[in-house]
Amino acid sequence: xxxxxxxxxxxxxxxxxxxxxxxxxxxxxxxxxxxxxxxxxxxxxxxxxxxxxxxxxxxxxxxxxxxxxxxxxxxxxxxxxxxxxxxxxxxxxxxxxxxxxxxxxxxxxxxxxxxxxxxxxxxxxxxxxxxxxxxxxxxxxxxxxxxxxxxxxxxxxxxxxxxxxxxxxxxxxxxxxxxxxxxxxxxxxxxxxxxxxxxxxxxxxxxxxxxxxxxxxxxxxxxxxxxxxxxxxxxxxxxxxxxxxxxxxxxxxxxxxxxxxxxxxxxxxxxxxxxxxxxxxxxxxxxxxxxxxxxxxxxxxxxxxxxxxxxxxxxxxxxxxxxxxxxxxxxxxxxxxxxxxxxxxxxxxxxxxxxxxxxxxxxxxxxxxxxxxxxxxxxxxxxxxxxxxxxxxxxxxxxxxxxxxxxxxxxxxxxxxxxxxxxxxxxx
Numbered sequence: 001x002x003x004x005x006x007x008x009x010x011x012x013x014x015x016x017x018x019x020x021x022x023x024x025x026x027x028x029x030x031x032x033x034x035x036x037x038x039x040x041x042x043x044x045x046x047x048x049x050x051x052x053x054x055x056x057x058x059x060x061x062x063x064x065x066x067x068x069x070x071x072x073x074x075x076x077x078x079x080x081x082x083x084x085x086x087x088x089x090x091x092x093x094x095x096x097x098x099x100x101x102x103x104x105x106x107x108x109x110x111x112x113x114x115x116x117x118x119x120x121x122x123x124x125x126x127x128x129x130x131x132x133x134x135x136x137x138x139x140x141x142x143x144x145x146x147x148x149x150x151x152x153x154x155x156x157x158x159x160x161x162x163x164x165x166x167x168x169x170x171x172x173x174x175x176x177x178x179x180x181x182x183x184x185x186x187x188x189x190x191x192x193x194x195x196x197x198x199x200x201x202x203x204x205x206x207x208x209x210x211x212x213x214x215x216x217x218x219x220x221x222x223x224x225x226x227x228x229x230x231x232x233x234x235x236x237x238x239x240x241x242x243x244x245x246x247x248x249x250x251x252x253x254x255x256x257x258x259x260x261x262x263x264x265x266x267x268x269x270x271x272x273x274x275x276x277x278x279x280x281x282x283x284x285x286x287x288x289x290x291x292x293x294x295x296x297x298x299x300x301x302x303x304x305x306x307x308x309x310x311x312x313x314x315x316x317x318x319x320x321x322x323x324x325x326x327x328x329x330x331x332x333x334x335x336x337x338x339x340x341x342x343x344x345x346x347x348x349x350x351x352x353x354x355x356x357x358x359x360x361x362x363x364x365x366x367x368x369x370x371x372x373x374x375x376x377x378x379x380x381x382x383x384x385x386x387x388x389x390x391x392x393x394x395x396x397x398x399x400x401x402x403x404x405x406x407x408x409x410x411x412x413x414x415x416x417x418x419x420x421x422x423x424x425x426x427x428x
Contacts, residue, residue: 136264
């Protein structure tokens with residue numbers, strides 16, 4: 001990937017390895033060149049080699065000489081790089097048909113269940129447009145049907161704007177390697193023809209939904225220990241989120257139509273869980289509301305600064321100061337830009353937590369009725385008030401069990417022993 005581009009508006013070379021991009025007199029230049037392609041002139045940035053020689057390696061291979069600026073993170077260091085834009089800027093006919101069919105199915109299902117659903121809804125300020133906006137008791141869910149490639153930064157930006165407008169984003173895709181996975185609330189379905197999507201045939205959610213699993217790791221469990229190298233038992237307690245088919249016992253796989261209803265009613269809710277092993281990785285999923293409540297009981301309350309719909313902040317940019325490279329690098333082997341996430345469409349259990357003892361806050365102890373405890377003076381006062389003999393605790397004459405004994409004329413045996421012993425009176 002190149003570290004410089006030609007700015008056709010200012011007619012200058014933009015040096016991406018420099019903090020000021022090589023032009024300290026233009027403080028707004030970084031915002032200009034990193035603006036989304038759909039919000040600027042598509043021919044604003046040009047390949048330097050094409051600008052100098054009139055041709056570059058990308059041409060003739062499905063790419064244009066026009067460029068976009070992306071972020072690339074390698075070994076925790078995020079830099080800016082330039083990437084060639086494709087010739088195709090709109091979805092193919094097949095992608096458009098699938099996109100339209102999915103939107104119509106979501107709206108149809110929502111309305112049949114008594115929910116409000118609108119297609120192609122724009123916010124009042126016009127900043128975002130939602131494919132299908134479903135409104136229910138739990139609030140607004142903005143469904144986005146994504147069947148064409150999309151940049152991760154675009155997913156982040158659109159999802160964040162939706163959250164700012166009180167909309168919970170929910171992206172549905174048929175591509176298990178899509179860059180939207182784990183960057184926003186999402187689900188994965190089978191990639192099927194448009195007429196199947198538009199029909200009433202059941203569509204299963206293959207990934208993006210999880211159930212909470214918790215157990216004590218002992219010899220009675222069917223699961224291998226997740227933290228002991230495959231050992232069957234470590235004697236500790238585990239909890240994690242797992243795919244429906246991998247739960248023990250297996251859980252039902254949600255259907256798309258079912259999720260359209262349950263996400264609007266709040267039966268299924270979004271979760272955002274940072275990976276404890278790598279703060280840059282985050283698992284996002286839809287889970288049953290009662291499972292999320294149980295998770296918070298176990299792990300603790302949610303971080304108020306990390307709501308489910310919020311987006312993680314971008315990594316800090318590093319400017320290496322490297323020399324300008326004007327050669328077109330298209331086609332050379334390099335790291336994938338703007339995509340450092342591990343795709344988790346069919347990954348291992350998410351957010352494993354293990355502890356040696358069950359936290360006391362998880363104990364469910366029934367409320368105990370408080371027993372009445374009186375001293376001798378209080379018992380005599382109560383007896384005078386009730387016009388009866390005072391009572392005291394003493395052993396049963398038959399079995400020795402502690403019972404209430406009422407004065408010298410009261411029974412000195414429990415009800416079980418009374419028939420066997422007869423009436424036992426004081427001194428008898």
